[in-house]
Amino acid sequence: MDFTARKRKSLRLIPNNSNSQYSLDLSMYNIPPIGETSLEEFETLAIERLQLMRVLEQAASKGHKINSEEWKKCIKEDLNKLDLKKFVRLMNGLDGQTELDINARRADHLSHFILRLAYCRSEELRRWFINRELEWFRLRFMVQNQTTLNRFFESNKLIYSPISDPEKNAIFNELLMSTFNMSDVNIKSSNFFKVPFSEVCSLIRSRRVFVKLGYAYIPTNELIVCVQAKFRANLSEALNVANHRLPSLDDDRINTFLLNLNHSYTGKDYTSPSSERKEMDIADLDLHSKKHYPLCMRHIHETLRATHHLKHKCRLQYGLFLKGIGLTLEDAMDFWREEFTKLMDHNKFEKDYAYNIKHAYGKAGGMVNYSPYSCMKIIMDSVGAGDHHGCPFKHWDSHLMKQKLMDYGVSTEGIDAVLELVKGGHFQIACTKYFEYTHSMQPPSSVINHPNQFFEESIQMSGEKKKA
Incomplete structure (x- = not known):
């Protein structure tokens, strides 16, 4: 991969005719890609690889033993849900030579090297990336027949x-x-x-x-044990080399993209509410907060009802969530005005707060239709004393967490399970476990990675319909 090129119309990565380079489903990724690809494809491949890595991470977190048949089945199902069939194809060990097979291997190869650039920047990122790549390598290695393995060894x-x-x-x-x-x-x-x-x-x-x-x-x-050891050693060294060469990668377009990639949200877009449900009635918010809100949004809602005010970051986090579940701009204005004017007059509300609400809906300022915050964005946000935004599973101490979970009816077993996940830094999985223990042990379709996903799946599970 060329770190020194300053071309603006395309990025030098790979030639068009590369069938011979991609004749095997399995790769040690020893040969960097050369040639050209568009910036759009560069970003798409990076996001798809990141989705693959997160699916691998989450499969084990669902209780499946790594390398078990249940683990493999879970990964295939999640990849199919994300329409990442190219990676599913590489899991089948078919050794096909069709155009679809070649394209799948090409995407696997390019996306691996792109993520190297994003995940070589720190020891923590490198460790996470290596572990996921080892899982992906082993998954494909174990389904190869002896003939294919011999070709892989020889190459x-x-x-x-x-x-x-x-x-x-x-x-x-x-x-x-x-x-x-x-x-x-x-x-x-x-x-x-x-x-x-x-x-x-x-x-x-x-x-x-x-x-x-x-x-x-x-x-x-x-044999996988030997090959994996070589794979790990090679990848670890390659990531160190990439980290040293990063300063020469001077294209601002991809530098910014790569710098923030590990925090990127890769799930469903909740900028607009689901077409299956129409507008949210503000009269239902109190009930919905108890039955269908994730812990972060339930806490904010209760704080707002108790204090009739929220700080700026907290208003943004909750306001965009409400927008994503179907609260119209008009109803949002009514909702915030009703609460805030319990402490201030209408003129102060209109002067100091109304504009920000319109801005969040893309009706003021730059007219940007802002998206509700994902779990990753909420987790990474800074939270200070007296703040109520952020992720409770990350930002609350264990005593407050335990008390809140007890107040919300989570069993002792559930509290212990959630706290154990929190202790290990698995905040989104802890939220997923919270979902299970507040929904009669019915898990969501996938690990919770967005507050609006939590709400949507909870609503669907209950069979409730929002008012049109």
Whole structure:
């Protein structure tokens, strides 16, 4: 990838005719892309890769054991929901050579290198990216047949030759006693590889393989451990190199995009309410706040009702949420005016607050139709003393969180589960767990990543219809 080019009409990335480069579903990503792509495709591929990474992260958080069939099924379902069929295609191990297969591999290759630029900037970002890429690599590796794996090894100069049958027969009993979950029939029909024990320390530690004279004898299905170790080492080094070269990437268009990519929202757009439901009646807000609001919005609503005022950031967070669930500008003006004029006269409200409400709806100032805040934006916002905006799961202490959850009817079991997730920094998953424990243990369709998603799924689950 060229870090020095200053071309404005396109970015140098990849040639059009690259079928030979993309003949395999699996890649070590050793060869950077060259050629050109549009800025629009650059951004699209980055967002799609980020969606893939987040799907992988969330699959394990749903309680599925990594690499289990349930985990794989969950990933496929979520990718299909996001219309990321190109990645689903790479999970099937079909080794196809159609145009769709080539395009899927090309997108996988380009998007990987784009995200390297976004996630090489800090140790925390690098760690997250490497873990997700390892999961994605293993997912595809385990569905390849031996012929495809041999082609992959050859193309990447990875030398793994199975031991001969006489050698295997000589240590047959040792393999039978030491190899995890393999019968004598499996051992006879499987290839075994002799590798330095230092490459498979995790297998030795868990006593899954036979070791002799400094070498481990591993079946084909355990080769992933060796290859993954090389993949991790190569990627870690590549991210460090990319970080050192970032200063030479001097295109402001992509610099700004990459700098903020890890905070990007990749879900549904809630700028306008769902077409399935019309306007929200302000008379229903108190009831909806108890039944269908996420914790952040319920807390803000209750604070507004109790104090009849909110600070600017808090008004923005809640006001845009209300806009997203269907509150019209006219009703929003009435709602905020009714509350605020309990502490001030109408003239002060019209002078100091009415303009900001119109501005949020794109009816004043730059006429921008602002989007409701995503969970990531709310989580990353700064919160000071006396503020009520932000994400409760991140910004509240455990005592306040526990008390609020008790007040809202969450069971002791649920409180413990939520607090454990909060302790681990899994704020959106904690919100998802809160959804489950406030909806008779019915989970949402996916991990909560937007307050308006929480509201929409809660409404749909209850079967309620908003007033037209």
